[in-house]
Amino acid sequence: MEKSPVIAKVLARYPDLAPSSLNFPPDAAEWSEKEVDLFVGSAGFIKPKRPKAAKPAGQAAPAYAEVKPPAATAAADSAAEEAVPVKTPAAPAAPVVSTPADAGTAPSEEAVLPELPLTRWHKDAYWAPYATYMEDVGEKGLRLVAALNKCERFRNVGLKKGAGFNLNTLKERFGAGILLREFALEMVAKDIPSGIMSMLWVSLRLELPCSPFMPMYQVMVPEGSSEVVCKGVFGMLMLNTATMSVLEDGSIYEKVAAPLRSAFGLKKPDGKEGVPKFPRIYPTRGSPFSPTHGDLAWHQQLERQLLCTSYTIMPSDCDMYRVIFHPQMVSVCEKVNYAVGAPFCREPAVAIYANLAKPAGVDDCFDVRIFVEAVAGQFRVLYLFTAKSAPGGGVMAAFLVYGSPPGALFSEDVSACAATKFKSLEAFAGASSVCAAADKVLDLTRCHK
Structure with a gap:
């Protein structure tokens, strides 16, 4: 199977991976280069989905992007990805793995986040696969705190994939950080994944309306499904790390925002954009x-x-x-x-x-x-x-x-x-005898029987 030109080309990107450790399926010779890269980059864990009859897409809330993960439409998605007007960075080379004999020596290059080679651009958002583990699943399925943690992890990966930024880069180069002022996440499916090693696709869509705001929208979809399990909104602000206060320097915001807009295919604001309000x-x-x-x-x-x-x-x-x-x-x-x-x-x-x-x-x-x-x-x-x-x-x-x-x-x-x-x-x-009367969002009038 390694004699396939496409497979040989992809394997050349992973010099530290032994081809014999991969169990290629019989139809691997028919895979596209991106499908082979997904399989090899995951050490054979993720097998591309072959074309199937399209499933009816579920209705999504206006605030969220198209929710069907890339794995659900791998073949049809290949052409769409090629048509994306923005250029996403090439998948980085596999990291050099130290052996016990190398202990104590400094790595020669920056470690590569494992999700980066698997992160894909699809329908105006970045997507990456995540597995569930013991700490993620409770008696009744995926824990809410685990879903929030996976969203948080992928937000950092998305920034790195899109513009080469991470929290250290922002701090050292711009004296900036990211502050989360408010956030929300809902378990929107009746059946929540409860298996260990269940595969979930996590997406990231970004907006950059004006300084210092950078709201993000995320969804989670099980592998092989189009049903959203979780959806979240994160009200991010840029932070001045020297004062630990909200960033007031619009020029720094623009230096960070410009490459992110390019990566996410966003137009530069014309001043008419509004900051998303959670109640709306x-x-x-x-x-x-x-x-x-x-x-x-x-x-x-x-x-x-x-x-x-x-x-x-x-x-x-x-x-x-x-x-x-x-x-x-x-x-x-x-x-x-x-x-x-x-x-x-x-x-x-x-x-x-x-x-x-x-x-x-x-x-x-x-x-x-x-x-x-x-x-x-x-x-x-x-x-x-x-x-x-x-x-x-x-x-x-x-x-x-x-x-x-x-x-x-x-x-x-x-x-x-x-x-x-x-x-x-x-x-x-405090059981005060004087409480605010009911209004359209909060009713604190006491009833007595």
């Missing part, structure tokens, strides 16, 4: 978040338990900047559930929105107020984190949905977590 991304439910309604006896029980506890940010909650690492918000809220003995503490989280209004770092201690609404067999829960050092000063809020998938977020849920709602939430949690 999600559909309206038509009713506000109402923690006072539902089963009154159940809510009275929760009130007797005082739905308030404290939480101190730990080093394991934080990233390299010593501020909270956003996927850890899921784990933080789970710990809070157990601290108050919430009846839904064993239920999986199937959706999250978080408003990280202010930085939260190691040793920061918070009063956490928990507001619960039970709807249609799920628990919709809002968490308000208020700094103990500054009572009455909300720092961040999170909204999670617990129960069976799918998990859906609505515009009202996102708006209820806005900083303008913090004082009303604090007053309600």
Whole structure:
């Protein structure tokens, strides 16, 4: 099989890989160069899909790109990829692997991220395959925190693939970083992958409307399927790493944005583009978040338990900047559930929105107020984190949905977590006799029977 000209050409790119270690299928001689590269680059783990009858595409929300992963239409996609007007970087050569005898010697070149050779441009987004492992899957399928971690990892790979940037490059060359101000992720499928070594395709679509904003949209699709499992929105901002504040230098933003626009096929903004607003991304439910309604006896029980506890940010909650690492918000809220003995503490989280209004770092201690609404067999829960050092000063809020998938977020849920709602939430949690009246996103009027 190695005598095939296409296979020989691809194998030449991987001098450290023994051809005998690959078990080429009988039809490999018919594969395109890209299909062979996908197979060899994954050490024989990923076999290209051959042409099949097209499956009806699922309807996608307007905010997201075409969701069918490249593996689902490998042959038809080849021509489409060639027609993409932007030039994506060539797959890097395989990294040099050190042997035990080389221990202690410095590598001669920068290590190559393993996803880079497998990352593909498809339908206005980059895609790469990721496998699930023991830490990714719980009793009821893919963990929400694992989905967030895979999205985070691929965001870095996407920037590297698109423009050769990584976090170190941004910091050293531009004195810049990336700050995540708010984010959301929903488990939108009823059947969530639960197998070890399940293969998921993760996509990345980027927008660069104006300084300092760089919102990103991501979806996850199982290998061989066109059904979206997860979809997320990430409100990214560029950061000045010297001051750890939002970047104000528009010229630095443009130096970073220009190659990214080229890589993602984006036009330079004409000044009319708006920054995506999270409440506008999600559909309206038509009713506000109402923690006072539902089963009154159940809510009275929760009130007797005082739905308030404290939480101190730990080093394991934080990233390299010593501020909270956003996927850890899921784990933080789970710990809070157990601290108050919430009846839904064993239920999986199937959706999250978080408003990280202010930085939260190691040793920061918070009063956490928990507001619960039970709807249609799920628990919709809002968490308000208020700094103990500054009572009455909300720092961040999170909204999670617990129960069976799918998990859906609505515009009202996102708006209820806005900083303008913090004082009303604090007053309600403190059993104040004066609470804000109901509005279209938040109903804190107390009902008495």
